[in-house]
Amino acid sequence: MHDFKCVKECPEKYLPSMAGDRCVLDGFFCPFGYEMNARGDGCLLMAQVCEAPARLSQNKEKCIPQPGLLIPCPLLILAAIGTTLIVRDKRKHPRSRFYPNMISMLSILETIGLVSLVALSEQFGIGPTHALSTCALLFLGGLNILFGLVYYYELKNDSAFKYWEQEYEKTTAWIVFLGVFGNFKFFRMFYSRY
DSSP: BBBTTHHHHHHHTTEETTTTTSSTTTTTOTTTTEEOOTSSOEEEEEOOOTTTTEOOOTTTSEEEEEOOOOSHHHHHHHHHHHHHHHHHHHHHHTTSOOOHHHHHHHHHHHHHHHHOOOOHHTTTTHHHHHHHHHHHHHHHHHHHHHHHHHHHHHHGOOOOHHHHHHHTHHHHHHHHHHHTTTTOOOGGGSSOOO
């Protein structure tokens, strides 16, 4: 078939399709989500239906598998657990500071959420979300480096801090590591009185 007409042979520059039901322009194919037009020289968007539990991506190019078990708001649940632990710790150690501990704990969850958003938006083909979340992650990385430099050039020169740093070398190393490679807000742990 070519241009809605049954033909015995395909016209010049056309070949039979793989299914053998129409003539197609030599070397021409349609991407996922599209079908060949009747003339065999163009593609039309077709209503793509994905098998459950998959759904069609936003750009209608692929079927995306959906999870079998959905845990709503996983980072919110982790934040609630972390808050509970910090409240219990505050009761045990009244001198510890609640707000710096909360900021530090939530900052790690913020970074995990942002990395997850970048990865999932890329996997699901959601371009605008991927672009914005990648920019946010790069901005966060720049702030982490900036605060690492502030720590190195300003905080390390404080005599009281130098004493504390010598007493708690491993804690200091972990706080700096998580502050530079996780989230700059983790530097608040220096003021948590743990």
